[in-house]
Amino acid sequence: MTLAPPLxxxxxxxxxxxxxxxxxxxxxxxxxxxWMIVAGALAVSxxxxxxxxxxxGETEFPGMAYSWAVVSPLWYLIAAGVLAISTTLPFxxxxxxxxTDFYLGTSLLFVTVSAANALAMATLxxxxxxxxxxxxxxIMFSALWFGGQTWIVNxxxxxxxxxxxxxxxxxxxxxxxxxxxMGSVLLWFGVAAAIIxxxxxxxxxxxxVSVVGWLTTQTTAxxxxxxxxxxxxxxxxxxxxxxxATPKN
Amino acid sequence: MTxxxxxxxxxxxxxxxxxxxxxxxxxxxxxxxxxxxxxGAGKTTIMQLLTGQDFATSxxxxxxxxxxxxxxxxxxxxxxxxxxxxxxxxxxxxxxxxSAPWFFTNWDQSFADTLLGEFRVPLxxxxxxxxxxxxxxxxxxxxxxxxxxxTFFDEPYLGLDAVSRQLxxxxxxxxxxxxxxxxxxxxxxxxxxxxxxxxVIVIDEGHIIIDSSADDLRGSAVTIVGKSVDVAAFVxxxxxxxxxxxxxxxxxTITGQLSAADRQAATAAGLELAxxxxxxxxxxxxxxxxxxxxxxxx
Numbered sequence: 001m002t003l004a005p006p007l008x009x010x011x012x013x014x015x016x017x018x019x020x021x022x023x024x025x026x027x028x029x030x031x032x033x034x035w036m037i038v039a040g041a042l043a044v045s046x047x048x049x050x051x052x053x054x055x056x057g058e059t060e061f062p063g064m065a066y067s068w069a070v071v072s073p074l075w076y077l078i079a080a081g082v083l084a085i086s087t088t089l090p091f092x093x094x095x096x097x098x099x100t101d102f103y104l105g106t107s108l109l110f111v112t113v114s115a116a117n118a119l120a121m122a123t124l125x126x127x128x129x130x131x132x133x134x135x136x137x138x139i140m141f142s143a144l145w146f147g148g149q150t151w152i153v154n155x156x157x158x159x160x161x162x163x164x165x166x167x168x169x170x171x172x173x174x175x176x177x178x179x180x181x182m183g184s185v186l187l188w189f190g191v192a193a194a195i196i197x198x199x200x201x202x203x204x205x206x207x208x209v210s211v212v213g214w215l216t217t218q219t220t221a222x223x224x225x226x227x228x229x230x231x232x233x234x235x236x237x238x239x240x241x242x243x244x245a246t247p248k249n
Numbered sequence: 250m251t252x253x254x255x256x257x258x259x260x261x262x263x264x265x266x267x268x269x270x271x272x273x274x275x276x277x278x279x280x281x282x283x284x285x286x287x288x289g290a291g292k293t294t295i296m297q298l299l300t301g302q303d304f305a306t307s308x309x310x311x312x313x314x315x316x317x318x319x320x321x322x323x324x325x326x327x328x329x330x331x332x333x334x335x336x337x338x339x340x341x342x343x344x345x346x347x348s349a350p351w352f353f354t355n356w357d358q359s360f361a362d363t364l365l366g367e368f369r370v371p372l373x374x375x376x377x378x379x380x381x382x383x384x385x386x387x388x389x390x391x392x393x394x395x396x397x398x399x400t401f402f403d404e405p406y407l408g409l410d411a412v413s414r415q416l417x418x419x420x421x422x423x424x425x426x427x428x429x430x431x432x433x434x435x436x437x438x439x440x441x442x443x444x445x446x447x448x449v450i451v452i453d454e455g456h457i458i459i460d461s462s463a464d465d466l467r468g469s470a471v472t473i474v475g476k477s478v479d480v481a482a483f484v485x486x487x488x489x490x491x492x493x494x495x496x497x498x499x500x501x502t503i504t505g506q507l508s509a510a511d512r513q514a515a516t517a518a519g520l521e522l523a524x525x526x527x528x529x530x531x532x533x534x535x536x537x538x539x540x541x542x543x544x545x546x547x
């Protein structure tokens with residue numbers, strides 16, 4: 001005779017939330033460090049503004065709109081996305097978490113963190129513009145295209161960019177855990193082949209003009225919207241790859 | 250006794266290597282099992298198959314009658330501590346202990362705190378900076394305090410000093426008595442745990458070579474020491490698993506129980522009878538198995 005399992009698991013939703021809590025148990029990884037980077041970038045931007053004011057005597061610095069400081073935390077988040085799978089999944093399996101629960105919980109984390117950051121960053125764009133660049137003409141959050149968009153477009157823009165970084169990073173880590181080095185190499189070759197293939201088709205069909213023409217007709221919001229397509233594909237692919245991944249040591 | 254884990258013709262191959270070769274066995278509830286064998290024998294692979302961490306090439310695993318693979322109902326009852334457990338880069342010891350209760354229903358925080366002090370694991374140290382022994386101790390603490398109905402320890406003592414190993418055996422036995430559960434322990438240090446084990450499964454090159462209760466196994470062989478001539482006469486017709494000799498003296502290990510008459514005869518012949526330790530017995534049988542598979546002995 002066989003016995004029924006004595007302990008019942010919490011509900012699926014509870015289990016998924018617990019996975020997100022596991023990622024957030026050390027708050028510095030997804031909250032502390034990214035915001036320290038933002039604070040550091042703002043400090044540097046302010047110092048540069050003050051130097052410019054002192055040196056040039058001017059009070060407006062449109063050139064700062066080309067600063068990439070606004071995206072500085074994103075580089076760090078790429079690593080966070082990779083590590084969320086590559087080291088936390090093997091650990092989670094040791095805590096008897098199923099791969100399915102782990103992936104769904106990790107996805108919930110990505111969406112939650114991205115959404116919170118997006119709301120904050122888009123709001124900082126508004127504050128920066130309302131205060132005339134923190135009262136000294138600094139352009140950091142409203143740099144690149146972020147200055148010319150509405151708050152909601154900026155929220156969605158930050159959101160989709162972060163999700164792209166998280167899910168693509170997680171996909172690469174998942175491929176490594178499932179198929180090791182060979183799989184990773186093939187994935188890189190696949191990405192390279194897809195890009196070269198696309199360029200080749202454009203060149204052979206002599207359609208550069210129409211491609212560029214199409215791109216210029218797209219608004220920034222629309223281009224960001226297109227980014228949601230690879231995000232969805234990476235998230236879906238990651239799910240099926242993680243479900244059969246077998247971390248080794 | 251109730252079976253809670255059943256493996257049938259379980260096989261796992263990695264490329265051309267067969268790590269586990271069609272093994273079948275049963276694990277019964279609330280006993281302590283030893284999963285023993287040499288390095289690379291397939292112990293870890295079997296544990297990974299039983300816990301759904303790896304996928305069988307063929308054959309079946311049933312835990313509580315269900316496949317453990319991606320099965321939260323089964324996995325909620327399992328704690329699997331392995332020597333090579335990975336931890337997230339940014340984790341400190343306290344992060345592991347803070348999150349464990351979210352995943353282990355029976356987690357006992359005060360027991361974990363006590364163990365932390367006894368094993369002297371610093372709470373606020375980065376996992377990356379722990380010594381090998383402290384890392385093993387952390388695994389042991391999680392494995393004990395999680396009180397999962399089925400607890401696997403895969404060589405949990407690497408780098409642990411003798412005091413800490415004894416502490417582990419003591420706490421395991423005490424807590425097992427107070428909270429009975431099924432424990433499956435893989436280890437090299439057979440003599441150290443031989444008093445702990447109720448049942449022994451020995452794996453060699455992916456095959457099960459022994460699956461027996463520890464008591465039966467201990468009584469299944471005896472060593473006879475004495476003058477070579479007398480020993481040879483006594484063991485005539487019995488199954489010899491090991492011979493050793495120096496000068497005119499022999500030490501021969503035979504399998505099978507000795508009757509009272511056998512014992513009297515041995516004493517009369519001036520022979521000494523010695524028990525065989527579990528470790529010696531397993532080493533002898535493993536060597537014999539190797540020889541048999543290689544066709545040296547038949």
